[in-house]
Amino acid sequence: MQTASAPALKAEARNFNFFYGDVQALKNINMPIHDKKVTALIGPSGCGKSTYLRSFNRMHDLYPGNRYEGEIRFYPDNTNLLAPGVDPIEVRMRVGMVFQKPNPFPKSVFENVAYGLRVRGEKNRRALDDKVEAALKGAAIWDEVKDRLQDLATNLSGGQQQRLCIARALATDPELLLFDEPTSALDPIATGAIEELVHELKQRVTILIVTHNMQQAARVSDYTAYMYLGEMIEFGKTDDIFIKPQDKRTEDYITGRMG
Amino acid sequence: MSESVHVSRQFDEDLGVLRTHVLEMGGLVEAQVSAAIEAYASGEIITVKDIVEGDHRVNKFEKVIDDETIHVVARRQPTASDLRLVMGVNKIVTDLERIGDEAKKIAKGARRVHEQGMLNVPRATDVRHVAEEAVAMLRQALDSFARLDVALADAVIHADAKVDAEFKAIVRQLITYMMEDPRTISTAIDIVWIGRSIERIGDHAKNIAEHVIYIAEGRDIRHTGKEA
Numbered sequence: 109m110q111t112a113s114a115p116a117l118k119a120e121a122r123n124f125n126f127f128y129g130d131v132q133a134l135k136n137i138n139m140p141i142h143d144k145k146v147t148a149l150i151g152p153s154g155c156g157k158s159t160y161l162r163s164f165n166r167m168h169d170l171y172p173g174n175r176y177e178g179e180i181r182f183y184p185d186n187t188n189l190l191a192p193g194v195d196p197i198e199v200r201m202r203v204g205m206v207f208q209k210p211n212p213f214p215k216s217v218f219e220n221v222a223y224g225l226r227v228r229g230e231k232n233r234r235a236l237d238d239k240v241e242a243a244l245k246g247a248a249i250w251d252e253v254k255d256r257l258q259d260l261a262t263n264l265s266g267g268q269q270q271r272l273c274i275a276r277a278l279a280t281d282p283e284l285l286l287f288d289e290p291t292s293a294l295d296p297i298a299t300g301a302i303e304e305l306v307h308e309l310k311q312r313v314t315i316l317i318v319t320h321n322m323q324q325a326a327r328v329s330d331y332t333a334y335m336y337l338g339e340m341i342e343f344g345k346t347d348d349i350f351i352k353p354q355d356k357r358t359e360d361y362i363t364g365r366m367g
Numbered sequence: 368m369s370e371s372v373h374v375s376r377q378f379d380e381d382l383g384v385l386r387t388h389v390l391e392m393g394g395l396v397e398a399q400v401s402a403a404i405e406a407y408a409s410g411e412i413i414t415v416k417d418i419v420e421g422d423h424r425v426n427k428f429e430k431v432i433d434d435e436t437i438h439v440v441a442r443r444q445p446t447a448s449d450l451r452l453v454m455g456v457n458k459i460v461t462d463l464e465r466i467g468d469e470a471k472k473i474a475k476g477a478r479r480v481h482e483q484g485m486l487n488v489p490r491a492t493d494v495r496h497v498a499e500e501a502v503a504m505l506r507q508a509l510d511s512f513a514r515l516d517v518a519l520a521d522a523v524i525h526a527d528a529k530v531d532a533e534f535k536a537i538v539r540q541l542i543t544y545m546m547e548d549p550r551t552i553s554t555a556i557d558i559v560w561i562g563r564s565i566e567r568i569g570d571h572a573k574n575i576a577e578h579v580i581y582i583a584e585g586r587d588i589r590h591t592g593k594e595a
Contacts, residue, residue, distance in 0.1 A: 322446065323444050326446070350446050350447060350450070351446075351447065351450060351451065351585060352447065352451075352584075352585030353447055358447075359447050359448060360371055362446045362447050363373070363445070363446055363447050363448060363449045364373050364374050364375060364378065365371045365372060365373050365374065366371055366372060366373075366374055
């Protein structure tokens, strides 16, 4: 664990376990999420990285039988995101999520971004306009959609739709953004635009990203965690993980070897 | 290096070819150096022409291996031990090419020394002795690469100080000869250059050993003062 000389923490998993019914999907995860840094989660399919990611905004609450154990501490207020008294809707305001496939609502560009603000009770037209514009600018898509805010969002290109989804997530001013393989459905140019955006976003928001593309993890992240069979095998600075990993299982995975 | 194989067998083959070519190039360079020393020691300067031509093969090897490394980087995006291997090979090849250049210089120097017909400057045996040590360093450095043997690489690094010291001793003795008999100056300077090339071969062998340690363990021990 490299916590010495590391920046402040945004979140921290402590003895975190997760169960789908009787099946334990995550086993005793302890891991820091550094503030305003990009942390990548890598590992083979089924290793639990998406399960882990989704725990941060209580996505698993939507299905019965799922169970959290342990804590995910959220800073600076030191809230345990998993505590029964914590409202998942409130968690999702602070922890935004962008999915693998762009999933805009079948509404206008404007309404997609305004949605979270309306849920939050924002009714002032002027405030909505300003915040939607700021979010679209933050997601580096404003110039492309400013003249078509009332167009159907589903008419945008895949890369634009994904950036729109990022704008939608940004609109509520989240502190942590979760990306679940955000570019797996995009071409290399659109992928490059999203990666550039991730780099800009970390000026103001902490990012946790799941990716199957290891080179993407190497390009965008400051820290990388390697997960395998529900365990966190190794966590460290991305440079260290990709040049000199400590655990042979990490080495085998990132060099593409069979264990 | 991981013992397990890549999911992509082609990747294993690419890296295997890279390693084999480095060892082949190393073997050629070692032969070049040995031949150059032999030409100097024996006076059979007829081989100098072959050595000069052999250096073209060394240079060709460098270009081939450089091309292979850039292809592996472009197509495979190697990481961790694979990345260190590819980057290490890239540097080892540069050192090998320079050793090849030194062999050529030694051969040409031997030709000048013997064409002057002037071997009343002793110390030829000293030169041969230090040369054998430098060649041994090179051979061991290549062995340490083949087996990723860190202990052997360490031994090579330590051996370099001895080669350096022997080179200095040769220079001191040659200075004495030059002062005693200025007619020896021309030949003595040629021998100093030969000694200097041998000393450089030791340095390059040490560099190779340092690259081997980086490849094997990810430790960069260059310029740390811990190497000697």
